[in-house]
Amino acid sequence: MRVVVVCPGRGTYTKAELGSLGRLHPDKTALFAGFDALRRAEGQETLADLDGAADYSVARHTRGDNASALIYAASLADFLSLRDVEIAAITGNSMGWYTALACAGALTSDDGFRVVNTMGTLMQQALIGxxxxxxxxxxxxxxxxxxxxxxxxxxxxxxxxxxxxxxxxxxxxxxxxxxxxxxxxxxxxxxxxxxxxxxxxxxxxxxAFHTALQAPVAERGGSLLPESLFGQPKIPLIDGRGALWWPKATDTRALRDYTLGHQVTEPYDFTRAITVAAHEFAPDAFVVLGPGTTLGGAVAQSLILADWRGMKDKADFQARQAEGPLLISMGREDQRGLVTGGRR
CATH class of the missing domain: 3.30.70.250 (Malonyl-CoA ACP transacylase, ACP-binding)
Incomplete structure (x- = not known):
C-alpha cells in the first residue's frame, strides 16, 4: 500500500491518550529515554512522568513545553512502527511539521526532539496571544x-x-x-x-501560532537552532504552503529558514498540503500518526475540498472509506493494525 503520512500538531494528546507512550510502544523505551535525558538537562518534567501520571491535567499536559514533546514522541514512535507500506511523502499540521522533518530524515530523531522541545518551550514562555x-x-x-x-x-x-x-x-x-x-x-x-x-x-x-505575533519566538528559535541540525530528507516533504522538499535536491539553509521563519510567523495551509499530497503523489491512503484521532476529519475535509476521487461531502467520504480505507488513523485501535503488520 502506497501512503502519505500525516503528522499531527498541538491538541492531539488528550485525556484519552494518557499512558499511550508506554501502552503502545513498550519497544521504544530507549528512544524515549534519550528524549527524557534532554528534558532533564533543561530542568523539565520527563515524558515518563507526564505520560505515566495518575491523572490528565489540562494545565500540565497542554502546556506548550509538555504537549509538544509528548506529541512528537508519540508521532515518531508511530512512524517507526509502520510496516508493509510504501511511504510516498510526509506532511504535517503546524507543530507536526517538525515531526515530519524527523520522519523524513531531514532531522535526526534527537535533533527533531530538540527542535520541538525548544520551540514548544519558547512559545510557552512567551505565550503571545x-x-x-x-x-x-x-x-x-x-x-x-x-x-x-x-x-x-x-x-x-x-x-x-x-x-x-x-x-x-x-x-x-x-x-x-x-x-x-x-x-x-x-x-x-x-x-x-x-x-x-x-x-x-x-x-x-x-x-497566536503562525502569525506575526510570533516574530520574537522565531527570532529566538533561530538563535538557538543552527543550520547544522538540518540535512537532506530521505522522503519527499510537503510543507505548510504546499511546497515540496525533495531528497538530494533540498537547500538545507532554505529548509531551516522556512521552518524557523515563515512556518512560525505566516499562516499554515494544511488544506493545501493535503491537496498537493493527493494530486502529486496519488496515494492509496493517508496515514495519520497518533496521538489521538482529531486530525482525521481535517484530512477528509481537505480531500473533499480537493475534489479527490470525486468526493463531494461526508457521505461520499464515508462510502469510499467503507469500500477500502482512504484514511487510516493510527490513534484508532480498529485501524492501527492495518499499517503495523497487525501489531498494536
Whole structure:
C-alpha cells in the first residue's frame, strides 16, 4: 500500500491518550529515554512522568513545553512502527511539521526532539496571544467557500480596529484556526454566530501560532537552532504552503529558514498540503500518526475540498472509506493494525 503520512500538531494528546507512550510502544523505551535525558538537562518534567501520571491535567499536559514533546514522541514512535507500506511523502499540521522533518530524515530523531522541545518551550514562555477554531463547513462537510470568505471578511474587519490583532493561523480542512490578541479574539467570539453546539472554540494554552505575533519566538528559535541540525530528507516533504522538499535536491539553509521563519510567523495551509499530497503523489491512503484521532476529519475535509476521487461531502467520504480505507488513523485501535503488520 502506497501512503502519505500525516503528522499531527498541538491538541492531539488528550485525556484519552494518557499512558499511550508506554501502552503502545513498550519497544521504544530507549528512544524515549534519550528524549527524557534532554528534558532533564533543561530542568523539565520527563515524558515518563507526564505520560505515566495518575491523572490528565489540562494545565500540565497542554502546556506548550509538555504537549509538544509528548506529541512528537508519540508521532515518531508511530512512524517507526509502520510496516508493509510504501511511504510516498510526509506532511504535517503546524507543530507536526517538525515531526515530519524527523520522519523524513531531514532531522535526526534527537535533533527533531530538540527542535520541538525548544520551540514548544519558547512559545510557552512567551505565550503571545491565543487561538480559536471555527468551521466554515456544515456537519455534512459540503464545501461552502462563500461562508469561508464571509468569516475571513469578519476577521479582516476586526483586525482593522485600533489595538486589535486577528488573522488566519491554520487553514484546516473545513475549519479555520484564527489567532490574535485577547481583545480581537473576544470580539470574534461575540460577533460570529455559534455553531454545532461548541464553536467558536477557544484552545487552551495555545498562543497566536503562525502569525506575526510570533516574530520574537522565531527570532529566538533561530538563535538557538543552527543550520547544522538540518540535512537532506530521505522522503519527499510537503510543507505548510504546499511546497515540496525533495531528497538530494533540498537547500538545507532554505529548509531551516522556512521552518524557523515563515512556518512560525505566516499562516499554515494544511488544506493545501493535503491537496498537493493527493494530486502529486496519488496515494492509496493517508496515514495519520497518533496521538489521538482529531486530525482525521481535517484530512477528509481537505480531500473533499480537493475534489479527490470525486468526493463531494461526508457521505461520499464515508462510502469510499467503507469500500477500502482512504484514511487510516493510527490513534484508532480498529485501524492501527492495518499499517503495523497487525501489531498494536
Amino acid at each position: 491565543g487561538q480559536i477554531v471555527h468551521p466554515f463547513m456544515a456537519e455534512d462537510w459540503r464545501p461552502d467557500l462563500a461562508r469561508k470568505a464571509g468569516l475571513l471578511a469578519l476577521v479582516a474587519r476586526i483586525a482593522a480596529r485600533p489595538g486589535r490583532v486577528l488573522a488566519l493561523s491554520i487553514d484546516l480542512g473545513g475549519m479555520l484556526v484564527l489567532a490574535g490578541n485577547a481583545e480581537a479574539l473576544a470580539e470574534f467570539e461575540a460577533e460570529v454566530p455559534p455553531e454545532q453546539g461548541r464553536f467558536p472554540l477557544r484552545l487552551a494554552n495555545h498562543a
